[in-house]
Amino acid sequence: MALYSEKVMDHFRHPRNVGSIENADGIGEVGNAKCGDIMKMYLKIDDDIVTDVKFETFGCGSAIASSSMATELIKGKPLNEILQLTNKAVTEALDGLPAYKLHCSVLAEEAIQAAVKDYYERKKKPAADAQASAETSK
Numbered sequence: 208m209a210l211y212s213e214k215v216m217d218h219f220r221h222p223r224n225v226g227s228i229e230n231a232d233g234i235g236e237v238g239n240a241k242c243g244d245i246m247k248m249y250l251k252i253d254d255d256i257v258t259d260v261k262f263e264t265f266g267c268g269s270a271i272a273s274s275s276m277a278t279e280l281i282k283g284k285p286l287n288e289i290l291q292l293t294n295k296a297v298t299e300a301l302d303g304l305p306a307y308k309l310h311c312s313v314l315a316e317e318a319i320q321a322a323v324k325d326y327y328e329r330k331k332k333p334a335a336d337a338q339a340s341a342e343t344s345k
């Protein structure tokens with residue numbers, strides 16, 4: 208059996224939603240101290256729904272595949288649903304990862320949670336420039 212599933216290879220070779228979002232509503236950046244890999248997630252949120260998501264991952268193939276799959280799993284979903292997203296769900300959607308690569312999928316879970324946390328923190332600060340557009344009509 209191949210070390211990596213076809214889905215992992217597909218998302219590694221053709222990652223979905225790569226890039227950044229200008230004026231993102233939430234940004235989460237996490238890293239793994241052991242391997243040094245870094246993952247950054249950008250969320251565009253409208254009415255508590257993730258309307259767009261992009262990622263930048265400076266890391267291994269499994270981290271890239273995990274980020275790509277995670278973005279596909281959360282796009283169009285409500286925040287309360289994506290807060291439940293676990294690395295296990297990402298791994299399952301990829302048809303598995305080798306045990307020693309599971310930590311790569313944890314980065315995806317953590318980056319998304321961090322981006323949602325950032326979104327909620329920004330909402331508490333109405334003066335934040337990026338958030339001003341949400342209330343321009345006032």
Ligand code: FES
Binds near residue numbers: 239244266269308314
């Ligand atoms: Fe670091 Fe995969 S080896 S995230």
